[in-house]
Amino acid sequence: MIKPRTPPGVMELLPRDQIAFQQMLDTIRRNFERFGFLPVETPVMELSEMLLTKSGGETERQVYFVQSTGALQNADADAVPELALRFDLTVPLARYVAEHEHDLSFPFRRYQMQRVYRGERAQRGRFREFYQCDIDVIGKDALSVRYDAELPAVIHAVFSELDIGAFTIQLNNRKLMRGFFENLGVDDGERQALMLREVDKLDKRGPDYVRDTLTGAEFGLSADAAQKILDFVQIRSSGHADALAKLDALGSGSATFRQGIAELREVLELVRALGVPEANYAINLSIARGLDYYTGTVYETVLNDYPQIGSICSGGRYENLAGHYTKSHLPGVGISIGLTRLFWQLREAGLVDTADSTVEVLVSQMDEARLPLYLAIAGELRAAGINTEVQLEAKKLGKQFQYADRAGIRFVVVVGEAEEAKGTVAIKDLRKQEQFEVAREELARTLRVELEQARAMAMPGSGA
Amino acid sequence: MIKPRTPPGVMELLPRDQIAFQQMLDTIRRNFERFGFLPVETPVMELSEMLLTKSGGETERQVYFVQSTGALQNADADAVPELALRFDLTVPLARYVAEHEHDLSFPFRRYQMQRVYRGERAQRGRFREFYQCDIDVIGKDALSVRYDAELPAVIHAVFSELDIGAFTIQLNNRKLMRGFFENLGVDDGERQALMLREVDKLDKRGPDYVRDTLTGAEFGLSADAAQKILDFVQIRSSGHADALAKLDALGSGSATFRQGIAELREVLELVRALGVPEANYAINLSIARGLDYYTGTVYETVLNDYPQIGSICSGGRYENLAGHYTKSHLPGVGISIGLTRLFWQLREAGLVDTADSTVEVLVSQMDEARLPLYLAIAGELRAAGINTEVQLEAKKLGKQFQYADRAGIRFVVVVGEAEEAKGTVAIKDLRKQEQFEVAREELARTLRVELEQARAMAMPGSGA
Numbered sequence: 001m002i003k004p005r006t007p008p009g010v011m012e013l014l015p016r017d018q019i020a021f022q023q024m025l026d027t028i029r030r031n032f033e034r035f036g037f038l039p040v041e042t043p044v045m046e047l048s049e050m051l052l053t054k055s056g057g058e059t060e061r062q063v064y065f066v067q068s069t070g071a072l073q074n075a076d077a078d079a080v081p082e083l084a085l086r087f088d089l090t091v092p093l094a095r096y097v098a099e100h101e102h103d104l105s106f107p108f109r110r111y112q113m114q115r116v117y118r119g120e121r122a123q124r125g126r127f128r129e130f131y132q133c134d135i136d137v138i139g140k141d142a143l144s145v146r147y148d149a150e151l152p153a154v155i156h157a158v159f160s161e162l163d164i165g166a167f168t169i170q171l172n173n174r175k176l177m178r179g180f181f182e183n184l185g186v187d188d189g190e191r192q193a194l195m196l197r198e199v200d201k202l203d204k205r206g207p208d209y210v211r212d213t214l215t216g217a218e219f220g221l222s223a224d225a226a227q228k229i230l231d232f233v234q235i236r237s238s239g240h241a242d243a244l245a246k247l248d249a250l251g252s253g254s255a256t257f258r259q260g261i262a263e264l265r266e267v268l269e270l271v272r273a274l275g276v277p278e279a280n281y282a283i284n285l286s287i288a289r290g291l292d293y294y295t296g297t298v299y300e301t302v303l304n305d306y307p308q309i310g311s312i313c314s315g316g317r318y319e320n321l322a323g324h325y326t327k328s329h330l331p332g333v334g335i336s337i338g339l340t341r342l343f344w345q346l347r348e349a350g351l352v353d354t355a356d357s358t359v360e361v362l363v364s365q366m367d368e369a370r371l372p373l374y375l376a377i378a379g380e381l382r383a384a385g386i387n388t389e390v391q392l393e394a395k396k397l398g399k400q401f402q403y404a405d406r407a408g409i410r411f412v413v414v415v416g417e418a419e420e421a422k423g424t425v426a427i428k429d430l431r432k433q434e435q436f437e438v439a440r441e442e443l444a445r446t447l448r449v450e451l452e453q454a455r456a457m458a459m460p461g462s463g464a
Numbered sequence: 465m466i467k468p469r470t471p472p473g474v475m476e477l478l479p480r481d482q483i484a485f486q487q488m489l490d491t492i493r494r495n496f497e498r499f500g501f502l503p504v505e506t507p508v509m510e511l512s513e514m515l516l517t518k519s520g521g522e523t524e525r526q527v528y529f530v531q532s533t534g535a536l537q538n539a540d541a542d543a544v545p546e547l548a549l550r551f552d553l554t555v556p557l558a559r560y561v562a563e564h565e566h567d568l569s570f571p572f573r574r575y576q577m578q579r580v581y582r583g584e585r586a587q588r589g590r591f592r593e594f595y596q597c598d599i600d601v602i603g604k605d606a607l608s609v610r611y612d613a614e615l616p617a618v619i620h621a622v623f624s625e626l627d628i629g630a631f632t633i634q635l636n637n638r639k640l641m642r643g644f645f646e647n648l649g650v651d652d653g654e655r656q657a658l659m660l661r662e663v664d665k666l667d668k669r670g671p672d673y674v675r676d677t678l679t680g681a682e683f684g685l686s687a688d689a690a691q692k693i694l695d696f697v698q699i700r701s702s703g704h705a706d707a708l709a710k711l712d713a714l715g716s717g718s719a720t721f722r723q724g725i726a727e728l729r730e731v732l733e734l735v736r737a738l739g740v741p742e743a744n745y746a747i748n749l750s751i752a753r754g755l756d757y758y759t760g761t762v763y764e765t766v767l768n769d770y771p772q773i774g775s776i777c778s779g780g781r782y783e784n785l786a787g788h789y790t791k792s793h794l795p796g797v798g799i800s801i802g803l804t805r806l807f808w809q810l811r812e813a814g815l816v817d818t819a820d821s822t823v824e825v826l827v828s829q830m831d832e833a834r835l836p837l838y839l840a841i842a843g844e845l846r847a848a849g850i851n852t853e854v855q856l857e858a859k860k861l862g863k864q865f866q867y868a869d870r871a872g873i874r875f876v877v878v879v880g881e882a883e884e885a886k887g888t889v890a891i892k893d894l895r896k897q898e899q900f901e902v903a904r905e906e907l908a909r910t911l912r913v914e915l916e917q918a919r920a921m922a923m924p925g926s927g928a
Contacts, residue, residue: 002513004563004789007547010507012560014567015574018503034846036823036853039482043474043593044508044579045528049466064509065536066528066549068583083471085530096476099468103478105871107857110479115508119532129507146835146856157846273836275843325468359500371610372737379739382498382621389500392610393571407569 009120009128011340016408020355021343024162025113028133028337031157032111035150037135040110042092044117048084050095053324062118063087085117089134089336090321097138098325106140107147113339125348127340136334138321143331145263148297148317149270151335155301155313156276158337164351166304167312169276170284173264174294174316176250177285179257180232184225195219196288199233233286240278243268247283260296267297295319299335309345313337357408358387360451364400365391366416373420377413377443384444386451405430410454411447473584473592475804480872484819485807488626489577492597492801495621496575499614501599504574506556508581512548514559517788526582527551549581553598553800554785561602562789570604571611577803589812591804600798602785607795609727612761612781613734615799619765619777620740622801628815630768631776633740634748637728638758638780640714641749643721644696648689659683660752663697697750704742707732711747724760731761759783763799773809777801821872822851824915828864829855830880837884841877841907848908850915869894874918875911 006012013021033039045066052060065081086092089112097108113133120126135154137147152169159167181192198213207230213219214226221229237243247261247268264283271281289298296317303309315335322330346352363378365371374390381388389409391400397414404412414426425443428435429450438446470476477485497503509530516524529545550556553576561572577597584590599618601611616633623631645656662677671694677683678690685693701707711725711732728747735745753762760781767773779799786794810816827842829835838854845852853873855864861878868876878890889907892899893914902910 001791002517002788004514004559004786005511006507006559006563007509007511010509012506014564015502015504018505022503033822033851034849036826036851038479038822039486040479041482042476043470045471045474045581045593047469047471050468053466061533064530064532064547066530067545068528069525070583072529072545081531081536083528095468095470099470100478105867109853117509119534129509144857150854150856270835270839273839275840322468324466327465358497358502362500371734375734375737376739379617385498387497387500389573390614392614393608403569 007128008122009126011127011130011344016354016357017347017352019358020352021339023355024339024343025131025133027161028158028339029111029113031154031161032113032133032135034157035135035154037109037111037154040093040096040112041114042086042089042096042112044085044115045083046086046092046095048080048082050325051084051086051091052080053091060087062120064117064119087118088116089114089132090136090334093134093136093138094322094330095325097330098322098328101326101328106138107143108138109135110138111135115340125341125344127344130338130340133337133339134334136321136332138330138332141329141331143333145266145296145317146270148263148333149267149274151299151315151333152267152271152281153274153276155299155335156280159301159313164303164346165306167280168302168304169281169313170287170300170302171264171267171271171281172283172285172287172298173260173267173296174288174298175256175296176260176264177288179254179260180229180250183253183257184221184228186221191219193292195229199229199286200288202230202233202286235283235285237283240268240272240281243281243283263296289314289316293318297333306345306349306351309342309349312342355408356410359389359407359409360387361389361411361413361447362400362404362409363388363390363413364397365394366397366414368394370415370420373415377415377425377440380444381413381447384448386444386447401428401430411450413443471592472586473590475591475594475808480818480821481811481816483822484816485803487819488803488807489595489597491625492622492803493575493577495618495625496577496597496599498621499599499618501573501575501618504557504560504576505578506550506553506560506576508549508579509547510550510556510559512544512546514789515548515550515555516544517555524551526584528581528583551582552580553578553596554600554798557598557600557602558786558794559789561794562786562792565790565792570602571607572602573599574602575599579804589805589808591808594802594804597801597803598798600785600796602794602796605793605795607797609730609760609781610734612727612797613731613738615763615779615797616731616735616745617738617740619763619799620744623765623777628767628810629770631744632766632768633745633777634751634764634766635728635731635735635745636747636749636751636762637724637731637760638752638762639720639760640724640728641752643718643724644693647717647721648685648692650685655683657756659693663693663750664752666694666697666750699747699749701747704732704736704745707745707747727760753778753780757782761797770809770813770815773806773813776806819872820874823853823871823873824851825853825875825877825911826864826868826873827852827854827877827879828861828868829858830861830878832858834879834884837879841879841889841904844908845877845911848912850908850911865892865894875914877907 064085066083067081115129116132117129120128155169186192199210202210211226214221215223235246237246247265287298287300294316298316299314300311301313313335317333319331320329321332361381363374378388378390410431412428419425423440424437425440426435426437528549530547531545579593580596581593584592619633650656662674666674675690678685679687699710701710711729751762751764758780762780763778764775765777777799781797783795784793785796825845827838842852842854874895876892883889887904888901889904890899890901
């Protein structure tokens with residue numbers, strides 16, 4: 001006998017947590033579709049040569065390779081196996097768009113919610129298998145910056161409905177950062193990147209450390225330039241007008257700098273036109289989102305009361321999605337929610353409630369002889385769209401209530417001799433701890449009303 | 465540059481096919497939940513020792529192993545890699561139930577809809593990655609045969625709503641088969657299995673071949689016994705009363721035989737009580753579903769007009785789910801739909817329509833200056849629960865209509881100077897090829913009504 005266990009680094013949930021997780025997935029998907037994104041799924045296995053196109057970054061060192069029994073036995077020890085598990089959804093998207101280019105309409109708006117795999121060091125809260133929920137808009141040749149404004153509106157819709165607390169979508173633009181460095185005479189992208197990496201340590205090591213590093217031997221900036229960088233990356237806005245004012249105050253500079261300002265301003269204006277409340281977005285000029293990939297707008301989203309969780313939804317604009325697979329120029333903009341990690345963190349912070357069961361009604365079994373009646377009642381409830389379980393095995397009624405209560409099933413239907421004679425059924429509401437009787441033909445309608453009221457109460461913004 | 469392509473043996477869909485596929489997944493899930501099954505997801509990777517517990521059957525030879533880059537470099541060529549991809553959902557279920565036994569309520573009713581992996585020989589219509597949609601009920605120590613009757617009701621609900629044509633759920637009971645062989649003096653299970661394998665060739669090779677084999681040197685049955693077997697496995701019913709009559713006509717026999725008859729009769733009675741129309745179920749005494757695993761009721765489901773597709777939903781009763789992982793006795797009953805293969809076959813048979821887009825409305829862009837208005841309209845539609853895309857890039861109106869038409873978006877909203885002045889919007893219905901105008905404040909309500917009517921029309925049984 002083998003002790004049953006999962007491999008390290010995966011998240012497996014008990015049913016009620018799985019229901020809560022599934023509700024989050026459903027909410028995200030519903031909002032992605034609401035904004036006109038189309039579903040795509042790709043195979044979990046890609047040809048290794050598709051995934052390993054870039055020159056060995058951190059992510060590529062974490063790739064999982066896949067081999068069938070036969071391939072394993074005949075394997076050349078030094079050869080890279082033919083198949084690998086995807087480590088994100090962006091590389092598969094690039095492969096997908098390039099492969100199906102002539103069958104897609106551009107701008108191509110797709111969402112994809114699947115698991116990805118990374119051979120991370122095993123560590124609490126780090127996952128080797130996790131869900132990513134991505135949307136991207138891919139243009140052919142060009143893609144208006146207007147699309148950059150739509151994604152914050154999606155982020156706003158998703159996190160409003162997920163109802164996990166106040167959040168801020170932080171916006172920046174890589175052109176603005178790049179232009180700012182150019183203004184200071186730092187034109188070399190690589191050097192900019194190295195400096196940004198030091199600036200990123202601001203929160204952890206303080207301004208003095210950063211200032212000393214920037215003015216030290218490696219970078220050799222003047223004290224004035226270092227201070228300008230520190231001041232720049234600490235710019236945050238509070239409200240729409242403040243964001244515009246802070247952009248105005250940046251003055252002029254290189255063409256790149258001015259383009260960054262213009263883009264960020266247009267994004268801010270359209271985000272407002274899309275109805276995102278100004279409490280939910282701000283500029284934050286420290287956001288860089290990695291070093292190479294993003295070229296324009298960048299996003300991070302933080303929970304105001306849980307900044308330690310870090311960004312819960314990030315992304316940005318990139319110049320060309322699929323240069324490895326096609327000559328077509330395919331600029332895009334996208335965001336990603338790492339739902340497995342987010343769910344784990346929310347649960348750690350006590351922000352995920354145990355979900356009710358997906359089962360809404362238990363038809364109890366009072367006496368075995370009435371089983372056909374119970375089955376008929378269950379059939380009526382199911383036909384009315386109510387998720388219904390029937391107690392099939394004989395058990396004491398008290399045990400049946402106890403089971404429903406523990407399982408998070410709210411309503412128990414009880415029909416005995418007395419009720420059958422009267423043509424009624426008794427409904428026990430385990431949440432309100434009350435019992436009432438209705439005519440048999442009113443049962444489905446009554447429960448539907450109760451369940452719809454409960455659903456309406458559970459909607460965010462209802463004050464419930 | 466690399467030619468973008470997927471590995472062989474996977475099914476990757478364009479968005480409109482993906483939508484059709486997703487609708488099938490949603491329908492299946494909705495019906496699984498309707499009958500009170502709870503969601504479970506397990507990691508795609510399991511520890512190899514969890515998966516490889518049985519003694520090397522066909523399925524185990526098809527296992528895909530997984531290794532991180534590090535593990536690959538340090539691998540002992542002869543060792544089995546630590547991780548493997550699941551090849552079905554039953555072994556993970558066994559591991560899950562055994563691992564979480566003390567946190568689950570029994571009977572435990574779970575559904576699971578995830579992809580599984582098999583290193584099949586590459587062949588048209590065979591998949592190395594495919595969805596399974598499973599439900600199982602797991603009892604502790606015992607599980608009433610009543611649960612065996614509930615699964616046909618779920619199958620009926622699922623395939624009625626999937627609306628892919630008339631279907632029959634075929635029922636048999638392994639005890640009945642086993643008892644029948646015992647009646648003929650064949651007590652050895654292995655010998656029964658070998659004979660069944662020959663009997664299975666009936667359709668392909670005809671009754672004479674089977675008769676000759678059974679009476680030949682290997683099995684040495686009498687001509688009479690061989691004929692009895694042939695007669696037995698050809699028993700099919702037509703309607704509920706006929707099924708019961710045919711069971712009655714089987715007469716008596718060993719205790720196992722009589723128990724098989726009693727169980728099958730009870731299942732038939734409860735299937736009827738659950739409201740499954742008698743046209744949708746029948747007994748078929750040839751169904752065996754493999755040789756070892758199933759011990760009682762077995763199911764296969766066939767499309768009446770497409771028998772060549774084979775069983776589209778199969779399963780049965782098993783004696784003990786998780787003997788490899790726990791001493792607890794966990795009998796269960798389950799069914800599985802192999803949705804990837806089914807979708808592929810339905811598409812080949814022309815039974816899958818191209819789905820409409822998930823996008824329901826395109827707000828077109830008549831002139832760029834009105835973009836904030838278009839965004840506001842889109843916001844209203846989304847708030848009303850309508851999936852809405854906005855034309856963000858300037859393009860000729862004709863091109864916008866063409867795009868919507870090709871993408872399967874039914875409604876296009878048009879607002880120009882004239883409409884704005886009147887406080888109206890024009891709605892073009894691309895399906896009906898008609899255009900009408902409504903007051904701006906009536907837009908969301910009007911489109912909701914139209915869309916709900918369309919949804920109601922699309923429901924099976926509506927005659928649409």
